[in-house]
Every structure is written in C-alpha cells, then in structure tokens.
Amino acid sequence: MESSSHSSKEEIAKTEEEWSKKAWEILSKVRENSPLIQCITNLVSMDLVANTLLAVGASPAMIISSQEIPDFTPQVNALYVNVGTLSSSLLPAINSAAQIAGKFRIPWVFDPVAAGSSGFRLRACLDLLLLKPTVVRGNGSEIIALSRASCGTTKGADSLHESKDALEAAKSLAQATGAVVAVTGAVDIVTDGKQVIGAHNGVQMMQKITATGCSVTALIAAFVAVDPSHPFEATAAALSVFGIAGELGMQAAKGPGSLRVNLIDSLYGLDQASIHHHAKISLLS
Numbered sequence: 207m208e209s210s211s212h213s214s215k216e217e218i219a220k221t222e223e224e225w226s227k228k229a230w231e232i233l234s235k236v237r238e239n240s241p242l243i244q245c246i247t248n249l250v251s252m253d254l255v256a257n258t259l260l261a262v263g264a265s266p267a268m269i270i271s272s273q274e275i276p277d278f279t280p281q282v283n284a285l286y287v288n289v290g291t292l293s294s295s296l297l298p299a300i301n302s303a304a305q306i307a308g309k310f311r312i313p314w315v316f317d318p319v320a321a322g323s324s325g326f327r328l329r330a331c332l333d334l335l336l337l338k339p340t341v342v343r344g345n346g347s348e349i350i351a352l353s354r355a356s357c358g359t360t361k362g363a364d365s366l367h368e369s370k371d372a373l374e375a376a377k378s379l380a381q382a383t384g385a386v387v388a389v390t391g392a393v394d395i396v397t398d399g400k401q402v403i404g405a406h407n408g409v410q411m412m413q414k415i416t417a418t419g420c421s422v423t424a425l426i427a428a429f430v431a432v433d434p435s436h437p438f439e440a441t442a443a444a445l446s447v448f449g450i451a452g453e454l455g456m457q458a459a460k461g462p463g464s465l466r467v468n469l470i471d472s473l474y475g476l477d478q479a480s481i482h483h484h485a486k487i488s489l490l491s
C-alpha cells in the first residue's frame with residue numbers, strides 16, 4: 207500500500223469559483239506549452255483522441271511500435287495508455303512505454319477499457335497497475351472490476367447501487383496503487399484515496415459517441431503533463447472542461463454525430479467566462 211503522490215496537506219481548491227479558476231489556469235497552460243502526449247490507444251478511438259488533444263493545443267503522437275518506444279517515450283510530456291483493442295502484439299509495447307515513463311518520471315495515464323471482460327485483459331491491466339500509473343480513469347464497471355481483482359474487495363455488489371459501489375472501489379484502488387482514480391458517468395468522481403471530488407458537467411448524449419471516455423482520459427494526460435505535481439486537481443479540471451464542452455456542444459447538436467463535431471469545436475473555443483459560468487466541481491469529502 208502506498209499513498210498517492212498528492213499530499214493531503216496541500217491546499218486544494220474548495221469553492222466552485224476556485225475550481226473554475228484552476229480549470230482555466232491548467233487549460234491555458236496546455237494551450238501555451240503544447241505538451242507532447244504519446245497515445246497508445248485503441249483503434250476505435252485514435253481519431254477522436256488526437257482531435258481532442260489538438261483542440262486544446264496539445265500535441266498528440268500515436269507512436270505504438272516496440273521498436274520506436276525506447277527512443278521516443280523518454281521525450282514525451284505524458285504517456286496515455288488504453289487497452290481497448292488489446293492484443294498480444296500490442297501488450298509488450300504498452301508495458302515497455304509504461305516502464306520507461308516510470309523510469310524517466312514522466313506522468314502516465316491509464317484507461318482500463320472493459321478491464322473485466324477477459325482473463326487476458328484483466329491480467330494485463332493488473333500488471334500495468336504495478337507500473338504505477340499517475341491516474342487511472344474508467345467507467346464504473348471498469349473501476350469496480352479492477353478494484354475487486356487488485357484489492358480483493360468483494361462487497362456483495364449486486365445489493366449496492368453502482369455509483370456508491372464505484373466510489374468505494376475507486377478509493378480502495380487509489381489507496382492500493384497510489385494512483386489518482388477517476389470514475390466517469392452522470393457525475394465524474396476523482397479520488398486520491400482520501401479526498402473525493404465530484405465534477406458534475408457533461409450530457410448523457412456523450413455516451414452515444416464512441417471513445418468520449420478514451421478522449422477525456424487523453425485530456426487528463428494533457429492536463430497532468432502541464433501540472434504534474436497536482437494530478438488530483440488536473441484530473442478534476444480535465445473532466446469538467448470536457449463536460450462543459452459537451453454541454454456547449456449539445457446546444458446546437460441534432461444527435462451524436464453533430465455533438466461529436468461540436469464537442470471538438472467547443473473545446474477549441476472554450477474561454478474563461480464559459481468555464482466560470484458552467485464549471486460544477488466540488489469537494490465531496
């Protein structure tokens with residue numbers, strides 16, 4: 207067991223106003239610094255992930271071959287790993303990139319897509335957790351599957367509501383791994399194992415676009431890249447910013463197709479006033 211890199215003694219934003227300032231600060235830093243984000247993501251999500259990063263001013267690089275990783279990964283500002291279309295040929299590249307990130311103290315962010323769907327995938331995810339991701343972001347089912355497998359929590363899940371179960375699972379997972387853990391859904395939850403933040407932005411229609419989850423995890427990587435000492439705050443800020451872009455994008459959307467386009471446009475054009483007006487982030491405990 208290990209505590210997260212975030213110290214509980216550090217002052218973190220408390221009011222919604224402080225949070226919206228923080229979110230704007232980090233987004234501005236991404237736009238100014240254009241962090242290089244290596245993305246080893248699934249085949250479905252590559253386009254939306256790269257366009258999400260470009261829309262906020264980050265620089266995406268889909269470099270996924272084992273032959274290139276030893277040269278390339280040490281130069282990146284953050285690594286993003288996603289196991290959505292995992293294969294036995296991709297897994298060594300993922301492991302090698304995560305190991306290099308650890309060695310060079312480069313933040314890395316992990317999206318355990320469908321973690322519990324096969325033994326192969328679950329074992330790969332558990333092995334990756336041992337390489338100490340800075341942040342893990344999944345939906346409720348994924349975080350519950352990982353937490354059960356890595357922390358041995360068997361809590362009679364069927365009798366619990368999923369969001370509550372996912373919160374406890376996220377806390378256990380954060381405590382066991384030292385990662386900041388985020389669970390997305392109607393409310394996005396972020397925890398370092400002690401404190402919990404809720405980000406209440408977003409629209410339900412985002413679930414109807416494939417890879418919005420993958421893309422918000424990439425956005426977390428960009429935010430952590432420019433604020434690596436505060437992964438807890440950076441994660442909450444990224445989730446809120448993506449949710450706000452969804453809300454603004456929805457205003458003129460006719461369905462998932464136009465929302466997908468509008469979401470990218472909204473991320474690109476997001477200004478301080480919109481963040482201030484729409485951000486709904488609060489410390490839950």
Ligand SMILES: Nc1ncnc2c1ncn2[C@@H]1O[C@H](COP(=O)(O)OP(=O)(O)OP(=O)(O)O)[C@@H](O)[C@H]1O
Nearest residue numbers: 345390391392408409410412416417418419420422
């Ligand atoms: N009911 C909802 N209301 C508002 N926002 C939502 C809702 N459900 C999901 N979202 C938002 O949609 C985005 C994707 O979250 P989701 O939990 O659907 O990810 P996911 O299941 O990993 O998706 P995928 O695997 O398709 O990438 C997040 O920004 C989240 O906040």
Ligand SMILES: Cc1ncsc1CCO
Nearest residue numbers: 248250290291319416417
């Ligand atoms: C549909 C799908 N299948 C594997 S990954 C992916 C994208 C959403 O995670």
Ligand SMILES: [Mg+2]
Nearest residue numbers: 319345419420
């Ligand atoms: Mg997902």
